[in-house]
Amino acid sequence: MYFRPFRLFKVFIIFICVFTVIYQLHRFLPSTSSPRPTPLISTNVNNDHVPQQPLLSKDIEHISQTLEPFYITLPHFSDDEAKTWFYGSTYYQIHSKSCSDGTCEKQGVLFNNTKEHLSVNTFLVPNGLYLNDECGYNYGDTAMKRTFYSTDEATVVYDQAIIYTVPDGWSFQHFLDGVGPKLAHSQSYIQKYPDAKVVILKGVRFDRSVQEIWSMLGVENENRIVHYSSNMKVGARLLINPCRTPGIHPRLWQDARHMYWSISGMLKSATPPERKNFIYIQRTSSNAMNNGRLILNEQAFVEVLRSYCSKHSLNYVQYDHSKDTGHIRSRIELFYNAKVIIGVHSGALSNMNFAQSGTTVIEIMPYRSSSSSLPMTCSMFRVEDLKACAGYILYTQAQLLNQSYWILPFVVNNDGNLNVDLKRVEKLLDQI
Secondary structure, eight states, X not given: OOOOHHXXXXXXXXXXXHHHHHHHHHHHSOOSSSOOXXXXXXXXXXXXXXXXXXXXXXXXXXXXXXXXXXXXXXXXXXXXXXXXXXXXXXXXXXXXXXXXXXXXXXXXXXXXXXXXXXXXXXXXXXXXXXXXXXXXXXXXXXXXXXXXXXXXXXXXXXXXXXXXXXXTTTSHHHIIIIIHHHHHHHHHHHHHSTTOEEEEEOOSOOOHHHHHHXXXXXXXXXXXXXXXXXXXXXXXXXXXXXXXXXXXXXXXXXXXXXXXXXXXXXXXXXXXXXXXXXXXXXXOTTTOSSSOOOBTTHHHHHHHHHHHXXXXXXXXXXXXXXXXXXXXXXXXXXXXXXXXXXXXXXXGGGGGGGSOTTOEEEXXXXXXXXXXXXXXXXXXXXXXXXXXXXXXXXXXXXXXXTOEEEEEEEEOOTTSOBOOOHHHHHHHHTTO
16 A cells, blocks of 8 residues: 555645635624623613614704893992992902993893803703713703714713713802702703713712712712713713703702702791891811911901890801711701801802892902902902902802892901901991
8 A cells, every 4th residue: 555645635735625614604604602792881781772873863852941131239238348349349340341321230230141141951862972071051062962873982871861060069069059050950850760870070079968968869979979080981871961051040049949948848847937047157277178268356256246146036056067067958957047147258158058038148258458359269360350250159149049148348468367347247237
């Protein structure tokens, strides 16, 4: 028997060809034993629902309303010094340009810009995508209607998500002045979609009082709140976006206040008790987030306040937020029953959002003598630039809430602290 190497080589070649054909067929034929892998985005998403074609405009629901123009009246002044200071302030210089023939003094400043002050919008976007857009009245249509066509475009995908990414919305003050007006017209979606994620900006902390308000709304931090950071791309099979809402409007602010009262049980009584609380919001070196704005003659100042309360049968309350360990519900009740609130300009004065219309709010406004037309908190600006300044936000809030706002400006020393003129304080109290 002869060895034939050529024939063996032919057999080897045929074997290689057959193996190659079988391998290629196995690759392309569907396998019943091994399912195809899915992207690791979220267990809440079903990739079958991701659109392969652009959404039609009719698929996106846009709910809008236009509110009525409104006026913000000027503060009450107890003396010419307070009036002169305010009339020289950058706030008045900016807004009085829109007044003619003394209408600012008679009616206040008119706010009637449709986009900035009146237009309230909510977008419901199937397969919507949020990409760190600014949550405010400047939110553009393209960004509001943005969608994803593949889960690869998102870092996480939820069934439903609601956007409330207001700057510093994790803090008490900016929850009230930023998130609150948007919640006022979109709270119903939180109840309608009880499993929807609530997207807020991630912060250096998450104030306990803010967590408690969310909890009373049925939104628990552990289960529903998403702390958004700028590297996230949030997709949702239904993205609900109420961001394009005015920052200020009396309807929104008063509706938000009514919401706080409702969820904390303030509206259960048919005959609310008579308001008797006189609340001094105390600012100290230990409870302030920023230095300065301390009342140096506080003991004598407090004696004046106590004397007034004694004469008018009011309950004097000295409120220090750093010592308030109770639930936010108790604080809402405290300020709901306030007749007078007084304090130096600070975030703690934002508790006026829980006080009723007609409540007297007295803001002691500190300013530096070198920039007398600016509140101390805005003295980093140049006076001649006439920029918008957040130092007037508490005045604005009180007027939106239909409260009786009084301003009492005092110059600060080099450390940013002040001695209040007790005679001026007594004169103001005699006029309220």
